[in-house]
Amino acid sequence: MNIEFIKLTEATSSHVEKLNMWENDPTLIPLTRPNQNKEEFERKRIITLDELAQRIEHSHVYLIYLDDKLIGEMNYTVDPDHLYKKEPGTAWIGITIGEKEGRGKGVGEMAMCHLEEQIKLHGLKRIELGVFEFNKQAHKLYQKLGYQEIRRIKDFTYWNDKMWYDIRMEKYLD
DSSP states (O other): OOEEEEEOOSOOHHHHHHHHHHHTOTTTHHHHSOOSSHHHHHOOOOOOHHHHHHHHHHSEEEEEEETTEEEEEEEEEESOTTOSSOOSSEEEEEEEEOSGGGTTSSHHHHHHHHHHHHHHHTTOOEEEEEEETTOHHHHHHHHHTTOEEEEEEEEEEEETTEEEEEEEEEEEOO
16 A cells, blocks of 8 residues: 655646545535535535635645545645634644545545644644544544544534534644
8 A cells, every 4th residue: 555645736627626526425525514504515516726726825735645546635724714723823634535445544644644744844833623523533533643622613514414513623743
């Protein structure tokens, strides 16, 4: 198993196509984006080439490859408005393992460790993330990696005919 993380520096149509596939995958939607109701959950979202180019300008995006196949994406943004704890020098992170063959093999843990190293190199000392309460596997991984729960935001996202909490977690880097 060969895992590689490559920083995305230029948006291409093949990247946009893959990201749109993951963005609209019914099994990934509840894990990757908050939805206020069933209609929003079912609404198709399309990322354009220009939007991806802007995203690369304002955040650090890395592609995850397993045996030379693109299987996921991870990113961090510095001091975004949606941080729970408005502490300057904080990275907000996101990760998506979009392809089934990348799940259950430790790829997420390796990706998180790589992302933490990149954030340290950027000179940042704190990471914050959000994980929906029903995503037990991700919550367990974050705890294993040393993330601490700092807040639960009630009625944050719709899934499976009900509203769920967003669990905010943080980690201070050495």
